[in-house]
Every structure is written in C-alpha cells, then in structure tokens.
Amino acid sequence: MSESDPQSEPAQLTVVLPDGSELHVDEGATVEDCAYEIGPGLGRDTVAGKLDGDLVAKEQPAYDGAELEIITDQSEEYLAVMRHSASHCLAQAVERHYDDVDLAIGPPTDEGFYYDFDNLDIDEDDLAALESEIADIVDEDYEIEREEVSIEEAEERLADEPYKLELLSEFADENEQVTFYTQGEWEDLCAGPHVDSTGEIGPVKLLEIAGAYWRGDEENPMQTRIYGTAFEDESDLENFLERKQEAEKRDHRRIGNEMNLFSIQDVTGPGLPLYHPPGKTVLKELEDFVEDLNKDAGYDYVETPHVFKTDLWHRSGHYENYQDDMFIFNVGDDEFGLKPMNCPGHAAIFQDQSWSYRDLPIRYAENGKVYRKEQRGELSGLSRVWAFTIDDGHLFIRPDQIEQEVEEIMDMIIDVLETFDLEYEMALATRPEKSVGSDEIWEHAEEQLETVLEKRNLEYDIEEGDGAFYGPKIDFAFEDAIGRAWDGPTVQLDFNMPDRFDLSYVGEDNEEHEPVMIHRALYGSYERFFMMLIEHYEGKFPFWLAPEQVRVLPISDANLGYAYQVANEFDDFRVEVDDRDSTLERKIRAAHDDRVPYQIIVGDNEEEDGNISVRDRFEDQEYDVEIEDFHDHLVAERDEQRSEPDFLQD
Known part of the structure; x- marks a missing residue:
C-alpha cells in the first residue's frame, strides 16, 4: 500500500x-x-x-x-493530586511503623486528605513519628509508578488486604484491568491521579485521629481514620494551621456548652439537639426576624405533622430518592415515615382547595421540623443532625409570575445576609441532563431567573447542569468572619411536584393549568445557620440576638437595691443582676466571659446621682450616663439590628 x-x-x-x-x-x-x-x-x-x-x-x-x-502544577486541581499522593505516603509510613494493619481508602479532601486503617492502635502522641517518617519518604523522592494489571493478578497482590479485595470485586464488574501505584517498597490499588514522585509533595501535617465506619455504614467495622493536610509551601501550611486554630477557638460545640445554648445527650439519641433557654432565645429571635419578613411578603403560615403515611412520599418521589435516609416504621398495616422535607405537605394543602388564576400566588411558610437518618459517624454538633428545622417557604404561582416572585424572594434573602454582614456570591444553576418538564418551560424559567439577576446588576456564575431535576435555581454562598464558605439560601423552581400531585388552577380561559412551585428558605436550616452564627460571631452575638443583653453589676451589697431598680428600667430587654458576693473585678470578668454585650455598673456615686456607668464587651467604659439616654440607644440598636454594640463607639 x-x-x-x-x-x-x-x-x-x-x-x-x-x-x-x-x-x-x-x-x-x-x-x-x-x-x-x-x-x-x-x-x-x-x-x-x-x-x-x-x-x-x-x-x-x-x-x-x-x-x-x-x-499542571499551576492548576487549581493540582493540590488535590498532591494531597492524594500525600495520603499514600501516610499509609506507607503507617505500614513501616505498625504490623498487620489493613488498608482501606485514602482520598484527598477540600482541606487535605485522610486514610482509613483497620487493626491500628494509635493515639495523637504517635502522629509526630508518622510525620517524621512521611518527611523521610518525601526526601527519598521515590518515583510514583503507575501499573495496569489484570483482576486476577490484583487479587494475588491483595490477598492480605480484605478491604482492598472488596473494592476490587466492585471494579471487576466494570473493568478487565485495574491500576496500582508503587513508591519504593510500597504499593496500593488506586485509580490515581498522582504526582510523578514523592519529592514533589510539599510540607505535610497530620491533624487528628477519628473513628469512621467502613464505607460510611454503621453496620460495618469501625476503622481508624488519620486526617492530614499538605500544601505546596510552608507559608500556605502555616496560614492554614492558623485558620484551623481560629476555627477551633470558634467551635460551636465548645461555645454552645460555655454559653449553655444547647446539648446533644446520649439519653436522647444522636443528632437530636436539646435547646436550653439561652439557645432557644437566640432561635426565637431568628424565627421572629423571618416571620416579620414573611408577613410583609404576604406568606400564610401553615403547619404539617412530623409523620405521614409513606403514600405521600411515594407520590412526591421522596420515597425512592430518600428512603435510605428516612425513619420509616409500621403502625398496624400502614407504613409511616418521619418527614424528610416539608414540601409534599404544602402541596397537599394546596391540592385540598380549588383555585383561580386570580388567587395566585399562594405563599405558604412553615418553621417545619424534618428528619434525615444521617450515618452516626457523620453527625457533628448542629452542623449535621437527625432533626432540624427549615424556615420553609413554598409558593404556587402562574408561569408569568416567576420573575416578580423570585425578585421578591431575592430581596428577602439579601436582607437576611446583609443583616448578618455576610459576604455572598450567587450562581444560576441550569437544567441537568436528568430532568422533567418541557424545553420551553425550562428555557423560560432560566431566562426569568437570569433577568432578575441582570436587572439587579448582580455578579453571578453559571453552573451548567447543576439545577435540580425539577427546575433551575439561584444558589447563594457566603463567607463567615474567618473566610470559610457556606452553602446558603436558594430559590428553586419546581415543575415536578405540581405534576405528581395533579395541582391545578383555573385560568383566565376557564381551562385547568398547572402551577409552578417555588421552594425557598432564607436561612436553610435553623440548626446549620445557628451553628454558623455561633462560630461567625464567636458567641459574641449582636445585641438584638444576645441571650443576655445587659448585666447590672452592683459594686457592693449596699448597691443591690439600686441595681434592681435600674434593671427594672430595662425590663423590655434581657437583663440580669449579678447579685453574687464577689468583687467587681470578678463580676466584670464573668460578664465578659459570658459574652454579654453591655454591663451597667452601679455604686454609691451612681446611686447618689441617679445615673449609671456603662461598659461594653470591648472593655470601653463611660461614667455618668443618663438611664434614659442609654435605654433609648438600646432600643435603636435592637430595632435596627446593628451588628455590634456601639454605644461607646460613636
């Protein structure tokens, strides 16, 4: 040829x-x-x-x-590749120091990596020796070699690794060959990718030891998980460790205990928080804030039970999608489930009446408790729980009302985020490959969401294909005081639920039409948002949120009567009198430790002049303050929901 x-x-x-x-x-x-x-x-x-x-x-x-x-090493994803290789170095170091250890998995994470081991007896004091061994492995600059082998050969090489063999059995269904990565004397079944050699791995720090169920299933054995992180240079690692230390100082579990906000007790069950009076005080303020926004926006409050027959969850589609995460039980011949979401109940309420196009939009709101059966090992404080409350809102609207209603919801969301001084970003998530509804409806809905964003001249990203299967959405993400990113409120259009529940209204043409459903939450869940606020403010809540707003400190027992008289002048606030037999210095320190925004100090001079001294949480103090002037300031600070005590900052 x-x-x-x-x-x-x-x-x-x-x-x-x-x-x-x-x-x-x-x-x-x-x-x-x-x-x-x-x-x-x-x-x-x-x-x-x-x-x-x-x-x-x-x-x-x-x-x-x-x-x-x-x-390349300039790409955002490079850090994940390097951290994956660092996890292999950790496993290699562990096997050098400990006999008969069984390897599980070791992926990179957003902040570093981890590796899970079985038959490993280790504590925090042992991490330094492992870190030193990892440094030696990096210094040896072993080439990280990738090798494709047959399933049969892989089985031989993994004969002593039961967890790897379990993974291999799953790979065998899809592949004729699998890959191993080798560095020095050590190898691992792994899909990669990895850097070319251990010498390319930057500084590594091992962070903590935790327990983790194999494959996240609490029916499986509990393994030992070692967390670590790696960065390209020492300065990045130091900055991370400083941020981590700051985050630990703000840990909501520690602060929640110190401030008596909430507890999660063994006797009540995992992931089921108990709110103590101070914590419920903060939650009530958050609820009142949202309820005022909902009232102004024309929402009607509804209430749905905690449990429904699973017929409802079959109809809504949640049963097939959320069955494994639901608490399901039988009563007689009927199967029931604790609700994982509020929306099917709201759809059922709408369905119970006949509606005209003139009635729409219908706006329902509910602070609805929902339940998700998270794995026990994933439960953590208020950030991941079994029972949580959503400040839920569901709207039933005509297609021509989408733009206006979304715009009003955006106003509410932005009001919430700006009230808490949260920096936020937005993204428009478009139709995913698996979705319901016509092309025409999707295009129209996406255009209307985009129009709302454009009209406000807002910067936003397009997240192609990241919408819900039932409709496009606008997602909000925000940062807290130390730069951590959190998923925030969302506005979602839904063409699925109205169809599943046969929802309809009579249009101007006297024909039945299907409404569009909007899902929205201004906080998300109260638990997650409360957790974030505790850490964002380090427990030093704004005056309007603080469980205790003012504490009156009498200098001596002789001033107790005047202290209670002053407290009565502030009885429209959350005020306490420290009447303990203690020095003023200790009382001031206690109020500061308890994160009380303002202290009123009264002694002989104040009692004689009929005024007060005011001290704030910044340790600034002013004498000879008129009671009425301070009261008026507190009213304004509360009603305007200012973010910091500012009486002494003017």
Missing part, C-alpha cells in the same frame, strides 16, 4: 478543549499525548487531566467527544 492509503492511517478521535476548540488525535491517545499535541511544554508539565469534569491520571486514554482539560 502507498503511504497515502487511508487504511494505513490510524483512526482519529476528537476532544474538546476548554476554549471550545477541537483537537484531533489518534485513537488510544492518552491525556498526556493530547497535551503534547497542544505543545511540548504543556506535555512536559502535565500532571493529570479532566475528562468531562472527572479528574483522571495523565495515562488515561481520551475518548471521542470528551471535554478535556490539562492539569
């Missing part, structure tokens, strides 16, 4: 690059081959790749039509 004979040329495939251009390469070309086709420099710098958004090893073959991104 001649060289130009097409049969002598290898088959081609096409990949799509991030800028939308197409790259044509030979069939079987790897991610690294594709990088070299783009340019030799990029080929040499390639660490890994992303195929259709999935992080893969650079040796992974590309496939026709894939969206390809090349990962």
Whole structure:
C-alpha cells in the first residue's frame, strides 16, 4: 500500500478543549499525548487531566467527544493530586511503623486528605513519628509508578488486604484491568491521579485521629481514620494551621456548652439537639426576624405533622430518592415515615382547595421540623443532625409570575445576609441532563431567573447542569468572619411536584393549568445557620440576638437595691443582676466571659446621682450616663439590628 492509503492511517478521535476548540488525535491517545499535541511544554508539565469534569491520571486514554482539560502544577486541581499522593505516603509510613494493619481508602479532601486503617492502635502522641517518617519518604523522592494489571493478578497482590479485595470485586464488574501505584517498597490499588514522585509533595501535617465506619455504614467495622493536610509551601501550611486554630477557638460545640445554648445527650439519641433557654432565645429571635419578613411578603403560615403515611412520599418521589435516609416504621398495616422535607405537605394543602388564576400566588411558610437518618459517624454538633428545622417557604404561582416572585424572594434573602454582614456570591444553576418538564418551560424559567439577576446588576456564575431535576435555581454562598464558605439560601423552581400531585388552577380561559412551585428558605436550616452564627460571631452575638443583653453589676451589697431598680428600667430587654458576693473585678470578668454585650455598673456615686456607668464587651467604659439616654440607644440598636454594640463607639 502507498503511504497515502487511508487504511494505513490510524483512526482519529476528537476532544474538546476548554476554549471550545477541537483537537484531533489518534485513537488510544492518552491525556498526556493530547497535551503534547497542544505543545511540548504543556506535555512536559502535565500532571493529570479532566475528562468531562472527572479528574483522571495523565495515562488515561481520551475518548471521542470528551471535554478535556490539562492539569499542571499551576492548576487549581493540582493540590488535590498532591494531597492524594500525600495520603499514600501516610499509609506507607503507617505500614513501616505498625504490623498487620489493613488498608482501606485514602482520598484527598477540600482541606487535605485522610486514610482509613483497620487493626491500628494509635493515639495523637504517635502522629509526630508518622510525620517524621512521611518527611523521610518525601526526601527519598521515590518515583510514583503507575501499573495496569489484570483482576486476577490484583487479587494475588491483595490477598492480605480484605478491604482492598472488596473494592476490587466492585471494579471487576466494570473493568478487565485495574491500576496500582508503587513508591519504593510500597504499593496500593488506586485509580490515581498522582504526582510523578514523592519529592514533589510539599510540607505535610497530620491533624487528628477519628473513628469512621467502613464505607460510611454503621453496620460495618469501625476503622481508624488519620486526617492530614499538605500544601505546596510552608507559608500556605502555616496560614492554614492558623485558620484551623481560629476555627477551633470558634467551635460551636465548645461555645454552645460555655454559653449553655444547647446539648446533644446520649439519653436522647444522636443528632437530636436539646435547646436550653439561652439557645432557644437566640432561635426565637431568628424565627421572629423571618416571620416579620414573611408577613410583609404576604406568606400564610401553615403547619404539617412530623409523620405521614409513606403514600405521600411515594407520590412526591421522596420515597425512592430518600428512603435510605428516612425513619420509616409500621403502625398496624400502614407504613409511616418521619418527614424528610416539608414540601409534599404544602402541596397537599394546596391540592385540598380549588383555585383561580386570580388567587395566585399562594405563599405558604412553615418553621417545619424534618428528619434525615444521617450515618452516626457523620453527625457533628448542629452542623449535621437527625432533626432540624427549615424556615420553609413554598409558593404556587402562574408561569408569568416567576420573575416578580423570585425578585421578591431575592430581596428577602439579601436582607437576611446583609443583616448578618455576610459576604455572598450567587450562581444560576441550569437544567441537568436528568430532568422533567418541557424545553420551553425550562428555557423560560432560566431566562426569568437570569433577568432578575441582570436587572439587579448582580455578579453571578453559571453552573451548567447543576439545577435540580425539577427546575433551575439561584444558589447563594457566603463567607463567615474567618473566610470559610457556606452553602446558603436558594430559590428553586419546581415543575415536578405540581405534576405528581395533579395541582391545578383555573385560568383566565376557564381551562385547568398547572402551577409552578417555588421552594425557598432564607436561612436553610435553623440548626446549620445557628451553628454558623455561633462560630461567625464567636458567641459574641449582636445585641438584638444576645441571650443576655445587659448585666447590672452592683459594686457592693449596699448597691443591690439600686441595681434592681435600674434593671427594672430595662425590663423590655434581657437583663440580669449579678447579685453574687464577689468583687467587681470578678463580676466584670464573668460578664465578659459570658459574652454579654453591655454591663451597667452601679455604686454609691451612681446611686447618689441617679445615673449609671456603662461598659461594653470591648472593655470601653463611660461614667455618668443618663438611664434614659442609654435605654433609648438600646432600643435603636435592637430595632435596627446593628451588628455590634456601639454605644461607646460613636
């Protein structure tokens, strides 16, 4: 055959690059081959790749039509690749120091990595020795070699690793070969990707030891999990450790105990918080704030029970999607479930009446308690619980009302976030591949959400395909005082629930039409938001939220009568008198430790002049303050929901 004979040329495939251009390469070309086709420099710098958004090893073959991104040490994903390699160094160090350890899994995380082990007896004091061993492994600069082997060979190599064999049995259903990564004397079954050698791993710090169930299932054995982190340079690691130390200082579990806000007790069950009077005081203020917003926006409050027959959950679609996360039980011949969401109950209320187009929008609100059966090992304070309350809102509207209603919800959400001085970002999440509803409805809904964002001249990202299966949404994310990101409020359009519940209204044409349902929550869950506020403010709540707003400190027992007289002047606030037999210095220190926004100090001079001295949590103090002037200031500070005590800051 001649060289130009097409049969002598290898088959081609096409990949799509991030800028939308197409790259044509030979069939079987790897991610690294594709990088070299783009340019030799990029080929040499390639660490890994992303195929259709999935992080893969650079040796992974590309496939026709894939969206390809090349990962180098300048890429955002590089840190995850390096941390994955650091987790292997941890496992190698553990096996050097401990005999008969069984390996489980060791993935990277947002803040570092972990590795799970069985048959490992270790405590926090042992981490320093492991860190030193990891440093030696990094210094040895072992080449990290990738090897593809058959399932049969993998079984032989993993004969003494029961957890790896379990993983292998799952891989065998989909693959003829699997990959091992080897560094020095140590190897692991792993899909990768990894850096080229251990010497490329930056400084590593082991953080803590915890228990974790194999595969997250509490029916499985409890394993030992070692958490660590790694960064490209020492300064980044130091900054992380400083932020971590600050986060630990703000831990809501510790502050919640110190301030008597809540408890989670063994006798009541895991993930079931008990709110003590100070904690419930804060929650009540949060509830009142949202209820005022809802009242102004025309919401009607409804109430739904904690438990429903599972017929409702079958109809709503939650049974098939949330069954494993629901608490389900039988009463006689009927099956019931604690509600994981409030929306089906609200749809049932709407369905119980006949509606005209003139009646819409219908807006329901409920501070509804819901229940999710999270794994016990994942429960943590108020951040992940079994029982939590959503400040839920569901609207039933005509399609032509989408824009106006979303705009009003945005006003409410932004009001909430700005009240707490939270910096936020927004994203428009569009139709996912698996979805319900016509193209026309989706396009119209996405356009209307986009119009709301554009009209407000707001910056936002587009999250392609990240909408709910029932409709597009606007997601809010915000940062707390130390820069941690939190998922925030959301506005979601739903074309699924109205269809499942046969919801309808009579239109202007006297025909039945299906409403659009909007899901919205201004906080999300009270538990998660309360947790975030505790840590955001380090327990030093704004005056309007503080469980105790003012504490009156008599200098001596002789001033007790005047102290109670002054307290009565502030009885429209949460005020206490410290009547203990103690020195003023100790009383001031106690009020400061209890994070009380204001202290009123009264002694002989104040009693004689009929005034007070005022001290704030910043340890500033002013003497000869008129009672009426301070009272008027507190009224304004409370009603305006100011973020910091500012009587002495003017």
